Amino acid sequence: MWDRAACHGRSFLRRIEGLLIGARVLTALGRCLVEARPVVQVVFLMRFASGAALGTGRLRLGAALLGALGWSLATCAIYLCNGIADYAEDVGNGSRRPIASGALPLAFARRVVLVLAFAALVQAMIAGPCQFAVMLSYLTVGYAYSGPPFPLKRRYYTASLGGAALGLLTYLGGAVASARAISAPLLVFALAMTAWMGGVGGIAKDLSDVTGDRLAGRRSWPLVLGPQRAGGLMLLVAFAVAAGFTAAAAVAGHGLLLPAAAVAAGAVVLAVVTARVPPDASRRVRRRPYRVFMAVQYLGHAGLVLALLAPL
Template sequence: MVEARPAVLTVSALRFLVGVVLSMPVTGPADPLKVAQGTAAWVLSIFAIYLFNGVNDVAEDRVNGSTRPIAWGALDPRSASYVAAAAAALALGATLDLPAPMTGIIGANLVLGYLYSGPPAPLKESSCATVAVLVVSGLLSYLGGFTIASGGQAVAAPTGLLVFAALSVGWMTLVGVPAKDLSDCAGDAAAGRRTIVVTRGARAATWFMSVSASLLVVGVFAAVALLGAALLGVALAALAGAVAVIGAGRRVRSGWTERREQRRPYRAFMVTQHLVHITALISGI
């Protein structure tokens, strides 16, 4: 569980549940048992992916001084691989009596996870491919929730869900990726990855994520005002998160070089993800 990152598993469950809740203005109430089963299938797929990623990221994690269990020798990589494979099988098995598209959604997510970390040419080595994987996986999480809420029927997704999914995916890729890269620069460089931090430096990365966070907040407020999306609480939560990310980025630009300080923007990004999704759940319910 530690290797698969509990914070990531939690926000993955929240994404799926937000997909359910923001769909209900169109689909009506969802079956709670199906929601629980679908959420379990999705989280199991994410668990398998992150565990598999830990197995394949050992060299970089050690260079970065990561405290992930595989990197510091507390978890055997072979055992982790077996557990990841079992979790992937359970994730697919959990979809058998759910709406048919769920099997394809979970399967596609698992394939993406393998392609991202696994041989022969892991997509994680390319910044553009990393962003593409995050975009598709993020959209699949909301699509999964929508599929459960709609029972697999062909209905139009509500505006609120579309706007929220766009905000969330943008936050993951335009803010989360450079924020994470700040503290992983040494390992990424050693592995030959050409991230924005490796190629342009920390200053450029912090400016990029700060501007991106600001534009995303403006976009969600515009959607509330112009499209009538019932996401005012989400917009306010995103605004608070953007302020935190920008402030953390300024600390890095001021010359902080310790990994703990370089992690501040990523921690602010991650807390904001949780806050925005919890706000959406509360307002949607």
């Protein structure tokens, strides 16, 4: 009887131990998602959906949804990899992200990156050679942005170009996954929002991270030009993108005027917000231009959705 009781006791303890391990794994996976920045993940999904919506030809909705799932896995892998590579910078900048704060072990994060990237490639391979080629290019650029031996993020111009390439490939991925051809409106929208991402976002994201970037040996826009001149260049690019997008939207039509107006308004707000950031501001205040940049991405894509539902 005692042996049976002891056996049941050990079985119960093993179950409890299994539950605790499962809970720790789920917690770590949740922290991986936080590290991959859900706000950014949503923007990439919006880009992918825009590529599918603005293409020409019959939309394959099921294939597009599966493609979006695979693309999300790849994007999570890329940004989690970026979090791993940015450990020194994030610690220097006082970031509270899971990896920098020590809440997410680097070894676990690396394993998750490999699993996510592999799953994304398998999905793309099943979808077909074109989707696989685009996915492989996307993951390659994503790794090259952060990974050795020559990470693109080290230099200001390659960082901006790498970020822009990720955005442009996402629009292309949406069109390819849904079996649609590239249309003039898609080309205009994708190029405009990619220019906003690489030109404006490529500078805005570094304005608050000068300390950590300097410690890590990066050559970001604010470190090369100085924060004030980098901010001025960011605004110049923002207004150039807004003007070019508005002019092209007037010609291309297809509901692009509303998202173009959102970008133009965003450029004005960005100028106002940037002007109110003093040189000695805290990191939180210096982060405000980046928040405006992100908000414009959301508004631009939301404007496209509204325009497609009720064409202007």
